[in-house]
Amino acid sequence: MxxxxxxxxxxxxRHLTNRTGSMLGTLGRTLLIVSLICxxxxxxxxxxxxxxxxxxxSAEATLLGEPxxxxxxxxxxxxxxxxxxxxxxxxxxxxESFAGLLDGPVRWAQGQQLSVFWSExxxxxxxxxxxxxxxxxxxxxxxxxxxxxxxxxxFTGELSIGQELSPGATGYVLDGTYAFFERGLMTRxxxxxxxxxxxxxxxxxxxxxxxxxxxxWSKCSHSDRSDEKATTPNLAFASFMPDHAGKAGFHIVALxxxxxxxxxxxxxxxxTSLVIKPNWVQRTAASSGLLALSLLLxxxxxFLAALFPRKHNDPQRSTD
Amino acid sequence: MSINGRKLxxxxxxxxxxxxxxxxxxxxxxxxxxxQETVRSxxxxxxxxVMGLQMTGADAGQxxxxxxxxxxxxxxxxxxxxxxxxxxxxxxTYVAPSVPxxxxxxxxxxxxxxxxxxxxxVSQNFGIRIANGDCTAWDDEKPAAVALWQSEQPAQxxxxxxxxxxxQRLITIAVIDGERMPPVECNLIDAEVRVAFDRxxxxxxxxxxxxxxxxxxxxxxxxxxxxxxxxxxIQ
Numbered sequence: 155m156x157x158x159x160x161x162x163x164x165x166x167x168r169h170l171t172n173r174t175g176s177m178l179g180t181l182g183r184t185l186l187i188v189s190l191i192c193x194x195x196x197x198x199x200x201x202x203x204x205x206x207x208x209x210x211x212s213a214e215a216t217l218l219g220e221p222x223x224x225x226x227x228x229x230x231x232x233x234x235x236x237x238x239x240x241x242x243x244x245x246x247x248x249x250e251s252f253a254g255l256l257d258g259p260v261r262w263a264q265g266q267q268l269s270v271f272w273s274e275x276x277x278x279x280x281x282x283x284x285x286x287x288x289x290x291x292x293x294x295x296x297x298x299x300x301x302x303x304x305x306x307x308x309f310t311g312e313l314s315i316g317q318e319l320s321p322g323a324t325g326y327v328l329d330g331t332y333a334f335f336e337r338g339l340m341t342r343x344x345x346x347x348x349x350x351x352x353x354x355x356x357x358x359x360x361x362x363x364x365x366x367x368x369x370x371w372s373k374c375s376h377s378d379r380s381d382e383k384a385t386t387p388n389l390a391f392a393s394f395m396p397d398h399a400g401k402a403g404f405h406i407v408a409l410x411x412x413x414x415x416x417x418x419x420x421x422x423x424x425x426t427s428l429v430i431k432p433n434w435v436q437r438t439a440a441s442s443g444l445l446a447l448s449l450l451l452x453x454x455x456x457f458l459a460a461l462f463p464r465k466h467n468d469p470q471r472s473t474d
Numbered sequence: 475m476s477i478n479g480r481k482l483x484x485x486x487x488x489x490x491x492x493x494x495x496x497x498x499x500x501x502x503x504x505x506x507x508x509x510q511e512t513v514r515s516x517x518x519x520x521x522x523x524v525m526g527l528q529m530t531g532a533d534a535g536q537x538x539x540x541x542x543x544x545x546x547x548x549x550x551x552x553x554x555x556x557x558x559x560x561x562x563x564x565x566x567t568y569v570a571p572s573v574p575x576x577x578x579x580x581x582x583x584x585x586x587x588x589x590x591x592x593x594x595x596v597s598q599n600f601g602i603r604i605a606n607g608d609c610t611a612w613d614d615e616k617p618a619a620v621a622l623w624q625s626e627q628p629a630q631x632x633x634x635x636x637x638x639x640x641x642q643r644l645i646t647i648a649v650i651d652g653e654r655m656p657p658v659e660c661n662l663i664d665a666e667v668r669v670a671f672d673r674x675x676x677x678x679x680x681x682x683x684x685x686x687x688x689x690x691x692x693x694x695x696x697x698x699x700x701x702x703x704x705x706x707x708i709q
Contacts, residue, residue, distance in 0.1 A: 236645065236657040238691065238698075247696025249643060271642070273695045280642070291643070291659070293696070320669060322640030324694060422669055423517040425561050 181458065189451060195340040196443035197434065202336040203348075204364045204388075204410040204417050208356050209403040210272075210316045212325025214282070217266045218389065219310035223259035226279070226307075228300035230255055234291035245276065245295050256294065261286075262309075270307075270394055271325055272404050277301045277396065298396060301404075307394040312363075312387040313408050318422035319359035328403045330356030332417055334432050340443050351440045352432040356419075364388040364410035365418045365429070374413060385429065388415050500575035502540070502568040505550050506608075509585040510565050517560025517669045523690065523702055525556055525671040526601025526635030527618050531625020538582045539622040540604050541709040544574035551619065552609035553580055558599045558635075560669035562591065565609045576709065577626055597623045598663045601635040601671050617685065617705040632706065634675040634688060636660060641692035641699065646675040649687040660690075683708050 231253040232246035243252035262268075267282035279294040296304070316327030332355075335348040356362055365385035366374035374386050392408035416431040438444060529541065538553065549570055556563045568580060583592050592600075602621035605612060622628060638644050644660035660675035662668070677688060686706045692699040 232696075234643065234659070236659065238645065238657060248698045249645065249693050250696065271695070275696075278696070295696075317640070320640065322638070322694075324640050423560060425515060425517070425559065425667070 185455075185458070189447070192340065192447050193444065195343075196338045196441055196447060197437055199336040199338045199437070200414075201412045202334055202351070202415050202432070203412045204415045205333045205335065206315065206330065206356070206362060206364065206390075206406065206408045206410075206417070207332075208315050208327055208330025208362065208406050209397065209401070210325070210327045210330070210406060211403050212269060212271045212317055213394065213406055214267070214269050214314040215309060215392070216312040216387075217262050217268070217309045218264060218312065222262045222309050224262065224307045224309075225259050225304040226256045226294055226296055227258055227304055228255065229279075229294045229296040231288065232293040232295055233288065234293070245297070246293075247295075250293060253288075260294070270404070272402065274402075277404060298400075301396040302398065305395075308392070310389060310391050313390045313392050313406070314387075315356075315362045315406055315408075316360060318361045318420055320422035323422075326359050327356055327362065328358055330360075330362070330406075332356060332362070332430075334415075334417075336432070336437065338441065338443055346443075349440050349442050352430075352436045354430070359421070361420045363418045363420075364390050364408065365416050366411075367414050367416050367429070367431070369414055385416065385418055385427075388413060500571035500573060500577075501579040501581065502551075502570050504581065504585060505567040505569045510609075511586055511588070512563050513588060513591070514561050514563075523637055523639070524614070524634060524704055525603065525637055526621075526633070527603055527704075527706055528597060528601075528621050528623055528633045528635070529628035529708075530597070530631040530633060530676075531622050532627040532629040533625055535622070535624055535626040537584060537624070538580040538602060539577045539626050540580050541576070541620045541622070541628060542570050542574075542578050542604075543619060543707045543709055546570050546606055546619070547574045548572040549606060550608055552605050552607060552612055553582070553621070554603045554605075554609070554612070555582065556601045556670045557595055558601070558663055558665045558670055558672075559667040562588065562595075563670075565612075567609045577622065577628075579626075580621075595623075597633070598635075598674060599665055614704075617707045619707055619709070630678060630680050632677040632679045632686070632688075632708070634660075634677065634690075634704075635663070635671040636673045636675060636690060637671045638673045638692060641673075641694050643693035644673050644675065645691045645693070646677060647689045647691070648677045648679075649689075650679060650682050651684060657691075679708060 230245045232250035233253045235249055235251040238249060242248055246252040263286055266285055269280040269282055271278045276295045276297050281288055281290055281292045284290045317323045317325040319326055333353040334351045336351045337348040366388040367385055368374045389411040390408040392406060395405045397403060397405060416429050418427045418429050420427040547570055550567055551570055552567050554565050571578060583589050586592055600623050602623060604619040604621050605616050634646065636644060646658045646660055648655040658675060658677055660673040662672060663674045686708055687703055688706060689701050689703045691701045
């Protein structure tokens with residue numbers, strides 16, 4: 155038996171007419187185009203957000219929402235003093251004059267700049283700008299036990315975690331994690347949940363900020379473009395919390411506003427900061443939408459292929 | 475032209491020539507060739523405490539000017555500079571003019587290979603220290619002279635640029651002509667990156683000249699650190 159006859163017997167009646175071949179080609183091309191559009195819709199994400207969790211010895215915040223009340227009960231108000239010869243009044247420290255104890259929430263005005271420092275004695279909130287009641291440089295010293303009772307200190311604003319590790323630095327980050335969340339156009343259309351595209355660790359000494367990188371399709375919400383900087387601080391929804399296990403430092407949890415966000419790490423001595431953001435490879439690897447599409451295609455394509463007769467290029471078969 | 479008119483013209487020319495000559499500052503000369511400067515991509519994060527001793531300028535000028543004590547005339551002196559981000563630094567020995575002058579022009583930008591970079595640095599981003607003698611014999615304990623950056627005429631405020639080494643607060647007490655001045659709070663400099671120095675202490679000197687003693691008192695975590703005293707010679 156010739157091989158041509160064997161072929162005929164093995165695939166009886168499965169010869170491809172010109173019309174069927176044309177349909178198969180059109181369907182294949184349509185499927186390819188639809189797949190590419192789906193991949194693009196899944197992978198294109200105009201905005202993203204960054205979530206940070208860190209244990210640090212210091213942080214800086216600029217409060218950009220109003221009103222914000224922080225429960226700082228039992229905290230001591232310590233006004234900076236230039237009278238270096240006066241005796242120290244506890245719980246205030248050297249170079250400070252005691253101005254009373256706080257007995258309830260403190261309401262901050264919009265734009266208030268604060269630094270928070272952890273020490274073995276207390277949690278110190280330093281006013282970097284003048285407030286309604288106290289001058290710049292005032293220190294609110296909250297005993298650790300009172301800080302635990304008072305609870306989280308939450309705000310919306312700009313956040314910078316830790317100090318750069320320059321000589322003598324005491325307010326550095328101890329440890330932490332970050333995660334980038336994205337929702338592609340397809341996910342947004344179906345109102346799906348965001349994917350974690352990239353995650354990593356904050357290391358001791360990283361000075362971390364959530365920043366916004368402005369481009370033509372995504373504007374930063376409160377950037378000052380007059381200085382032509384590559385990045386601007388991104389609005390963050392953040393909370394400071396004491397450590398319940400009594401470990402050194404305090405905790406920060408922050409979620410950046412959804413925009414073209416990135417994580418900026420700065421190191422003392424470097425002329426440029428390290429800007430971390432996900433790339434398309436990480437987006438592809440982490441995308442649940444792309445995984446779903448792959449599964450769908452892997453099931454659909456063999457099924458569609460089985461519906462149509464296979465094309466044989468052997469001229470002998472096609473002429474039989 | 476009448477004789478009176480010619481006399482008037484001659485007098486005017488003489489006055490103009492004298493004024494122009496008087497306005498020209500004496501210039502120091504580079505003593506050791508070549509000009510020494512370094513631009514790094516990553517800063518040296520160490521360094522001394524006081525990184526700049528300058529006077530606020532009363533006018534806009536070019537380059538560095540020094541207020542050298544009269545007895546430094548004809549002597550060698552060392553000029554150290556550093557940018558606040560720690561990426562630019564220089565150290566050069568000059569010879570002071572033999573004739574004492576109120577301000578002495580110190581050619582720096584003109585000798586530098588990075589004039590554009592330097593011209594972009596404002597006073598708060600550029601620390602200058604001047605000490606008597608060669609740079610090889612630099613001693614932080616020696617009395618220092620005061621510099622002017624991009625200005626030729628000093629104003630009334632002495633500016634001390636300090637590396638606070640992580641201090642949360644820094645206070646300066648000046649002793650001028652034996653009189654203890656009120657303490658002054660030092661503020662963070664206006665710069666994105668603060669590596670070489672981070673604080674500016676502004677001490678009003680109100681036209682006083684002579685030796686000024688400046689004591690820096692750092693506070694970290696509410697605890698007073700070891701104070702440091704420097705001697706400044708104001709011309």
